[in-house]
Amino acid sequence: xxxxxxxxxxxxxxxxxxxxxxxxxxxxxxxxxxxxxxxxxxxxxxxxxxxxxxxxxxxxxxxxxxxxxxxxxxxxxxxxxxxxxxxxxxxxxxxxxxxxxxxxxxxxxxxxxxxxxxxxxxxxxxxxxxxxxxxxxxxxxxxxxxxxxxxxxxxxxxxxxxxxxxxxxxxxxxxxxxxxxxxxxxxxxxxxxxxxxxxxxxxxxxxxxxxxxxxxxxxxxxxxxxxxxxxxxxxxxxxxxxxxxxxxxxxxxxxxxxxxxxxxxxxxxxxxxxxxxxxxxxxxxxxxxxxxxxxxxxxxxxxxxxxxxxxxxxxxxxxxxxxxxxxxxxxxxxxxxxxxxxxxxxxxxxxxxxxxxxxxxxxxxxxxxxxxxxxxxxxxxxxxxxxxxxxxxxxxxxxxxxxxxxxxxxxxxxxxxxxxxxxxxxxxxxxxxxxxxxxxxxxxxxxxxxxxxxxx
Amino acid sequence: xxxxxxxxxxxxxxxxxxxxxxxxxxxxxxxxxxxxxxxxxxxxxxxxxxxxxxxxxxxxxxxxxxxxxxxxxxxxxxxxxxxxxxxxxxxxxxxxxxxxxxxxxxxxxxxxxxxxxxxxxxxxxxxxxxxxxxxxxxxxxxxxxxxxxxxxxxxxxxxxxxxxxxxxxxxxxxxxxxxxxxxxxxxxxxxxxxxxxxxxxxxxxxxxxxxxxxxxxxxxxxxxxxxxxxxxxxxxxxxxxxxxxxxxxxxxxxxxxxxxxxxxxxxxxxxxxxxxxxxxxxxxxxxxxxxxxxxxxxxxxxxxxxxxxxxxxxxxxxxxxxxxxxxxxxxxxxxxxxxxxxxxxxxxxxxxxxxxxxxxxxxxxxxxxxxxxxxxxxxxxxxxxxxxxxxxxxxxxxxxxxxxxxxxxxxxxxxxxxxxxxxxxxxxxxxxxxxxxxxxxxxxxxxxxxxxxxxx
Numbered sequence: 001x002x003x004x005x006x007x008x009x010x011x012x013x014x015x016x017x018x019x020x021x022x023x024x025x026x027x028x029x030x031x032x033x034x035x036x037x038x039x040x041x042x043x044x045x046x047x048x049x050x051x052x053x054x055x056x057x058x059x060x061x062x063x064x065x066x067x068x069x070x071x072x073x074x075x076x077x078x079x080x081x082x083x084x085x086x087x088x089x090x091x092x093x094x095x096x097x098x099x100x101x102x103x104x105x106x107x108x109x110x111x112x113x114x115x116x117x118x119x120x121x122x123x124x125x126x127x128x129x130x131x132x133x134x135x136x137x138x139x140x141x142x143x144x145x146x147x148x149x150x151x152x153x154x155x156x157x158x159x160x161x162x163x164x165x166x167x168x169x170x171x172x173x174x175x176x177x178x179x180x181x182x183x184x185x186x187x188x189x190x191x192x193x194x195x196x197x198x199x200x201x202x203x204x205x206x207x208x209x210x211x212x213x214x215x216x217x218x219x220x221x222x223x224x225x226x227x228x229x230x231x232x233x234x235x236x237x238x239x240x241x242x243x244x245x246x247x248x249x250x251x252x253x254x255x256x257x258x259x260x261x262x263x264x265x266x267x268x269x270x271x272x273x274x275x276x277x278x279x280x281x282x283x284x285x286x287x288x289x290x291x292x293x294x295x296x297x298x299x300x301x302x303x304x305x306x307x308x309x310x311x312x313x314x315x316x317x318x319x320x321x322x323x324x325x326x327x328x329x330x331x332x333x334x335x336x337x338x339x340x341x342x343x344x345x346x347x348x349x350x351x352x353x354x355x356x357x358x359x360x361x362x363x364x365x366x367x368x369x370x371x372x373x374x375x376x377x378x379x380x381x382x383x384x385x386x387x388x389x390x391x392x393x394x395x396x397x398x399x400x401x402x403x404x405x406x407x408x409x410x411x412x413x414x415x416x417x418x419x420x421x422x423x424x425x426x427x428x429x430x431x432x433x434x435x436x437x438x439x440x441x442x443x444x445x446x447x448x449x450x451x452x453x454x455x456x
Numbered sequence: 457x458x459x460x461x462x463x464x465x466x467x468x469x470x471x472x473x474x475x476x477x478x479x480x481x482x483x484x485x486x487x488x489x490x491x492x493x494x495x496x497x498x499x500x501x502x503x504x505x506x507x508x509x510x511x512x513x514x515x516x517x518x519x520x521x522x523x524x525x526x527x528x529x530x531x532x533x534x535x536x537x538x539x540x541x542x543x544x545x546x547x548x549x550x551x552x553x554x555x556x557x558x559x560x561x562x563x564x565x566x567x568x569x570x571x572x573x574x575x576x577x578x579x580x581x582x583x584x585x586x587x588x589x590x591x592x593x594x595x596x597x598x599x600x601x602x603x604x605x606x607x608x609x610x611x612x613x614x615x616x617x618x619x620x621x622x623x624x625x626x627x628x629x630x631x632x633x634x635x636x637x638x639x640x641x642x643x644x645x646x647x648x649x650x651x652x653x654x655x656x657x658x659x660x661x662x663x664x665x666x667x668x669x670x671x672x673x674x675x676x677x678x679x680x681x682x683x684x685x686x687x688x689x690x691x692x693x694x695x696x697x698x699x700x701x702x703x704x705x706x707x708x709x710x711x712x713x714x715x716x717x718x719x720x721x722x723x724x725x726x727x728x729x730x731x732x733x734x735x736x737x738x739x740x741x742x743x744x745x746x747x748x749x750x751x752x753x754x755x756x757x758x759x760x761x762x763x764x765x766x767x768x769x770x771x772x773x774x775x776x777x778x779x780x781x782x783x784x785x786x787x788x789x790x791x792x793x794x795x796x797x798x799x800x801x802x803x804x805x806x807x808x809x810x811x812x813x814x815x816x817x818x819x820x821x822x823x824x825x826x827x828x829x830x831x832x833x834x835x836x837x838x839x840x841x842x843x844x845x846x847x848x849x850x851x852x853x854x855x856x857x858x859x860x861x862x863x864x865x866x867x868x869x870x871x872x873x874x875x876x877x878x879x880x881x882x883x884x885x886x887x888x889x890x891x892x893x894x895x896x897x898x899x900x901x902x903x904x905x906x907x908x909x910x911x912x
Contacts, residue, residue, distance in 0.1 A: 094462075
């Protein structure tokens with residue numbers, strides 16, 4: 001006998017939690033499609049040489065390699081041929097480069113699949129987790145106007161998920177780098193300073209300031225203070241954002257371009273009807289990756305800042321330089337849904353869902369079986385999810401089962417009701433019972449379902 | 457520069473094929489949920505010792521093992537800790553055994569995920585493919601009435617997929633084994649004969665007869681003939697099925713039990729309104745796996761028998777004997793959707809889908825941008841999938857883009873229309889143009905979309 005268990009670092013859900021998770025996935029997908037993004041799915045594994053174009057680095061050390069039994073037996077010294085994807089960006093780059101001539105640009109794709117990282121096992125860290133990504137990829141060029149579309153999608157997603165107030169925080173890499181230039185910080189030192197900025201939340205301003213003044217960086221105290229003051233800029237509302245950007249004063253060409261694009265994105269976002277309470281500038285946001293070159297986004301739940309960013313991304317100059325000579329600039333974001341779901345549950349913000357089953361058609365005796373089957377089919381044709389009790393049991397047991405399973409309606413056809421062509425309906429959610437004509441039953445229950453949904 | 461390419465044996469789709477595939481997945485899911493099945497997802501990998509409970513066998517040789525970079529470096533002699541699932545049945549067994557106390561029985565679950573087999577690379581053979589499974593699992597016992605529910609689900613799925621006429625073919629393992637007993641075939645010889653029956657389609661009756669008469673089997677010619685005659689039994693309609701089962705005459709207790717359950721399933725299926733043209737008995741169906749112990753199902757497309765069974769399954773006595781002492785009998789089926797989709801495309805039975813994007817909001821000049829963005833948002837709020845043209849281009853280019861992308865409506869706001877609070881709508885599907893009031897636009901386009909859908 002083998003103990004049934006999952007590997008560490010995966011999130012496996014009981015059905016009613018799975019339903020709650022699935023609803024979040026569906027909501028995200030619907031919203032992505034609403035904004036005209038097209039679905040892509042890629043294989044879980046890529047050829048190792050395709051996946052691991054960069055040598056070394058943290059990511060590569062976390063990669064899972066895949067070998068068939070035959071390959072294992074050969075005990076080859078070479079790297080295994082296949083590896084599990086560790087994000088959806090590298091597969092996207094490979095996909096766009098591979099299918100370049102068959103795609104229309106700007107290419108708008110969404111992808112919602114699991115990715116794999118050999119993380120150290122730790123509470124809240126996952127080795128398998130969903131990412132829900134959107135990207136808009138241009139060929140040769142991509143209008144900066146897409147930079148405003150992305151936060152509008154983020155806004156629609158989190159509104160639809162209904163997990164509380166949130167703020168989409170924005171910054172611009174060119175604004176940051178231009179500001180560094182103005183302080184005399186150039187070249188590779190910019191990258192180092194960017195990385196320090198990224199640590200502000202974790203290490204605190206004092207520690208970061210010490211590092212900046214230390215011998216690796218050698219910033220003058222005044223420059224360090226200006227840098228930290230810059231990084232503290234946050235906006236309260238739309239006009240405040242524009243005013244604070246204006247107050248920064250003149251800067252290098254890169255600085256001015258960044259500011260112009262950031263302002264334009266704010267204006268477009270307002271034109272799309274995104275409430276100004278839901279977005280802000282936050283000039284401390286750097287996003288660690290070298291990859292980003294323009295707008296960067298992070299999203300936080302206002303009541304749960306400790307969760308950190310629940311949706312991040314930005315603008316990049318070249319998606320697929322390893323695979324194609326074409327220049328493919330893009331902008332995108334990613335939601336790590338497994339971690340988010342786990343955190344929302346920990347914070348009590350998502351509940352176990354009701355069952356996806358709307359109706360249990362009860363069975364009182366064997367003679368009623370064929371009728372129960374036929375009635376179930378009619379309710380399904382009306383659009384309801386129906387389970388049929390196939391063996392007669394005490395009614396109390398059937399009600400108890402439905403209650404525990406989170407099934408709202410139990411349909412019972414007693415002798416009295418049958419003579420009238422009617423059934424009794426127990427509404428376990430409202431704690432009510434009513435009678436309904438069989439012919440009307442499907443419609444009646446659908447209306448009840450929609451009413452409750454509309455009430456939220 | 458690395459050539460962007462996928463590993464052999466995977467099916468990666470362009471967006472419009474992905475949309476077609478996704479619609480099939482959605483239809484299957486909706487139908488499974490309609491019958492009260494609950495969603496389960498399991499991790500892509502299982503612990504190797506949990507996954508590979510049986511030693512040896514074809515399946516194990518096709519397993520993909522997974523190792524993190526760290527584990528590779530250790531060059532351990534042991535089997536890698538993790539392996540990719542090769543079906544959804546073993547993970548289901550592990551899941552049910554692991555969560556036994558938290559699940560309600562009969563446990564009705566559906567699972568639609570990819571599975572992995574290190575198959576020899578070959579056209580139409582996949583190393584990564586979707587399976588769409590349903591199972592009903594009982595604890596200690598499971599009513600044979602569930603045996604009729606399963607083909608009703610199959611029926612609803614393939615009706616909803618709309619891929620042509622099909623027949624759900626049924627047989628019963630107890631009927632088969634009872635018949636063998638009547639011919640004096642006992643014990644392990646029954647398994648061998650079952651396997652020969654399974655090869656009837658491929659090898660033909662003459663070859664199978666020769667094998668049965670050969671020294672490994674040593675059947676008398678009369679017994680072999682009776683066996684082959686039995687395996688040729690097919691029904692034309694419901695009454696014919698019952699009559700042909702009756703004509704088989706009396707048999708062993710196992711035979712009689714199989715016949716009773718088969719007849720009862722036929723009656724229940726009719727009670728559920730499944731048309732008798734869509735199901736039949738086919739006494740040659742054996743299903744290779746030893747696993748099955750009762751009803752077995754295969755489904756064929758009437759116009760494309762060469763595709764073989766597109767949905768198979770059956771009844772089994774014990775799901776999870778390797779993981780728990782509880783007896784968990786069940787019944788279920790599986791649809792191999794990747795292979796089915798591939799075959800339907802080869803046979804010209806599925807087309808590239810129209811875009812999931814309903815509307816392109818065109819842009820004629822920069823001054824129109826904010827209006828186009830706001831209009832797009834209103835159309836999204838109405839429930840439409842909308843792409844906004846963010847940089848002005850020649851209208852002909854925008855129309856050409858929408859046409860190639862499979863987007864049906866292009867909304868154009870010329871000066872004339874704007875003065876009337878209206879827009880022009882190009883319907884590329886119908887080749888028409890009409891004017892619509894902006895306030896009505898969302899509703900108008902939704903109605904048009906529903907009308908076309910209703911026309912199929």
